[in-house]
Amino acid sequence: AQSVTQLGSHVSVSEGALVLLRCNYSSSVPPYLFWYVQYPNQGLQLLLKYTSAATLVKGINGFEAEFKKSETSFHLTKPSAHMSDAAEYFCAVSLTGGGNKLTFGTGTQLKVEL
Amino acid sequence: AAGVIQSPRHLIKEKRETATLKCYPIPRHDTVYWYQQGPGQDPQFLISFYEKMQSDKGSIPDRFSAQQFSDYHSELNMSSLELGDSALYFCASSLALEREDSYNEQFFGPGTRLTVL
Numbered sequence: 395a396q397s398v399t400q401l402g403s404h405v406s407v408s409e410g411a412l413v414l415l416r417c418n419y420s421s422s423v424p425p426y427l428f429w430y431v432q433y434p435n436q437g438l439q440l441l442l443k444y445t446s447a448a449t450l451v452k453g454i455n456g457f458e459a460e461f462k463k464s465e466t467s468f469h470l471t472k473p474s475a476h477m478s479d480a481a482e483y484f485c486a487v488s489l490t491g492g493g494n495k496l497t498f499g500t501g502t503q504l505k506v507e508l
Numbered sequence: 509a510a511g512v513i514q515s516p517r518h519l520i521k522e523k524r525e526t527a528t529l530k531c532y533p534i535p536r537h538d539t540v541y542w543y544q545q546g547p548g549q550d551p552q553f554l555i556s557f558y559e560k561m562q563s564d565k566g567s568i569p570d571r572f573s574a575q576q577f578s579d580y581h582s583e584l585n586m587s588s589l590e591l592g593d594s595a596l597y598f599c600a601s602s603l604a605l606e607r608e609d610s611y612n613e614q615f616f617g618p619g620t621r622l623t624v625l
Contacts, residue, residue: 436618484551496551500550
């Protein structure tokens with residue numbers, strides 16, 4: 395079975411500060427990993443994905459994530475938070491050979507303060 | 509670029525009524541996925557279709573059924589609605605997998621917000 399765990403349902407940072415959202419996964423086979431962002435009353439937008447190429451993945455809006463197999467982690471970072479980054483962030487995993495469906499973590503609400 | 513279209517965007521129903529949600533995938537995408545996101549929860553996979561055949565099934569209640577049509581659009585039919593069915597229902601589409609161990613990006617629609625009163 396596959397799953398993802400997001401540590402911290404709420405994260406608050408100051409504008410300009412580092413953003414770090416944590417995601418750990420469990421999978422018996424090499425996973426595909428994703429980060430999605432969801433703004434209030436909107437759909438899911440893909441930020442970035444890891445599909446077994448480079449372990450450091452760069453996404454949109456200045457976000458990046460690093461796949462660390464030894465730590466089973468795929469944490470999302472951004473060097474400098476912007477007010478527009480306030481949203482809900484979901485880590486998701488797709489199991490190799492699992493039909494492409496996504497299993498999501500419980501989400502992390504990011505708040506950016508002045 | 510064309511995106512995934514879902515209709516209606518909002519739907520209000522009474523308990524025990526039925527509802528039909530529609531999803532129009534990105535042109536040339538032949539695989540459709542349905543997800544349910546309850547209030548304050550993460551999206552949960554319901555069901556997926558490829559070439560009009562069910563390809564995978566998740567936590568979809570027996571009261572729900574879905575199908576994919578020859579033009580690849582999909583409909584999610586929900587009967588005997590319950591208060592707990594109130595949620596945001598997402599549809600996503602992708603190209604079919606070339607290999608079992610590959611992955612194709614899913615593109616999500618804006619969702620249909622279903623409210624059951």
